[in-house]
Amino acid sequence: MQRIILAKKNKITLISALLIALGFFAHFGLGNLFIFNWSLITASIIGGTPIAIQAYQALKVKVVSIDVLVTIAVVGALLIQNYEESAIVTFLFLFGAYLERRTLNKTRSAIKELTELAPERAQKQLENGEFEEVDVDDVEEGDILLVKTGAKVPVDGIVMTGEGHINEASITGESVPVSKANGSEVFAGTILENGTIKIQANRVGEDTTFGRIIELVEEAQDSKSAAERFIDRFSKYYTPAVLVLGIIVWLFTTNVELAITVLVLGCPGALVIGVPVSNVSGIGNGARNGVLLKGSEVINDFSKVDTIFFDKTGTLTVGNPEVAEMEFYGTDKKEVLGYLASVERESDHPLAKAVIEYIGITNFFTVGETEVIKGGGVTAQINGRRIAVGNVALMEKENVVLNEKSREDIESFEHNGNSLVLTAVDGELKVLMGIRDRVRPGVKQDLQKLKKLGVKNLVVLSGDNQGTVDVVARELELTKAHGHMLPEDKSAYIEKVQAEGQTVAFVGDGVNDSPSLALADIGIAMGSGTDVAIETSDVVLMNADFSRLPHALGLTKSTARNMKQNIIIAVGVVLILLASLLFSEWMNMSIGMLVHEASILVVILNGMRLLRYRLKGSKHDTIASRGNDKESKAT
């Protein structure tokens, strides 16, 4: 019974509206008070029933909800025979709740679009080798699936046969199709634009990258900031307090009308909905624009950021360094380069890749006793000779003597913005390589936008030598540049700045910088959409797209502001209503309820503005400035 009544709430609202209209027509059109009274009484009872049921359910689980206040007020109004008020208040309350649901759905639309991208069906290979369409929930790890042109990839997996182009916009936000062939990784929710592929599932359902992104966004929307938790606690006591206030008013004045009016005016309506609405719209906007914001605490913190630290390689620069300069000391060049390539072949350091690419085809040797020296390089044994590959600090540790000539070379290489890779064989310096990485196109403009948005300091922290870092800092007009930093130096430095009372963000790729990402007030990961960084950071820039950073900051600032506006509207409305009850003649329950419902809609509409938020002149600016950037590079 309860269930049926509650399910028919929309119809009940409509019926009560018609009854009220009928009543007023009878009263003012026909002068018939009998019909007027009875149609309003009926409207109050029909409309009041679902509210009363909700109130009862709330009390059963020990919650004094708004429904409780409204139910008491309506019953009170009926008892003092003010049928007009009771009918209008119930109608407005129900109608307001209806509009609230409708508009709330809009604020959630961005996330809904995202979840609707989830794949539902898959073509699974059966034991006889044929393919059959099944529900995506029935796919297990290891299953072989067929994906045809135009279909969604149902799970994360590896291409076994076939090739094609896949639009990965749902994961990376980047809609340029990516070519996939044997052995390529494919992701659930992406779309095969051409070709046919067979894939083997290696992650299904909620474990897929797409599933994780959705879960993360959903939880972010419901996460609460300190301010919000305060409001929650506040409204837990506030609503009962209004009830008590109503009783006190009744006891002292014995005026039932006044007492029940207090109950209606005191409803916390817009207060409980205002902040969540801003939150959900802001996070929704981010999800649509390739920025994952993990909750409202993150929004608050990021909007107040003073200093942003950047990792250099892969963040400010392209992350694909090349050997730009080389000096060789001594004779046996071919052999030494062979040693170097053999050692570097075992390393996954980005500089190692550049070295191998530069050396190309050579004789490889068997490498033994390899030891990685953190923040230094690698040492190893080849044919009984000790090979050390790394930076100057490593050479000093290895007691390698650097003569006048090599010192000068090192200085000039560093000045040109190179990272250094030195190679020593048996304690003697043989090769000096200068490796350089290009600055990402458009980063300079993005950084300027951050400054415009009020970030005081933009600082680069890097493990590279000071010269390299300085060159990048000069080119990008950064506030400060710190080189020679090990991961623990970076986090120590961040701690120091935090101790000075600054709010600090750290932007990095999330692998070697995880301590800094965790330590900073806001850890921002340049995610390729597939790595663990998604889980360890507070903000993820999808597809490792740096240009989304200004949008992210602007968005959090607007969202934080929007929350404040909504709190002010909500609190202001209650204060004005209660004050006008004291100081004016015209205030009554119906007007109070109308104003409340209106204020709820106002905060929801205000929150919805965030869905359309875009950094001022953003799209236009970026494309234009990027064009220029490319030209200046070419010349």
Added chain:
Amino acid sequence: MQKATIQLETLSCPSCLQKIENAVKGLDGVEKDSVTVLFNSSKVRANFDSESITIKDIENAIGDLGYPVIKSKVTSA
């Protein structure tokens, strides 16, 4: 232990959350600390012991409060 994810029709009042949460927590066989009600995605997540309670019982408890269940998914936790 089974893990249930129950999709509800749009939730619009924050106080609904408390009602649903308290109601689901009150069921025998549901792990109390595991119950979360997500307001914006209108979902309930809970772990339950399939020997003492079925997913239907949980759905009914929520439905009786006036919040229709759209679909639910059970996975082993």
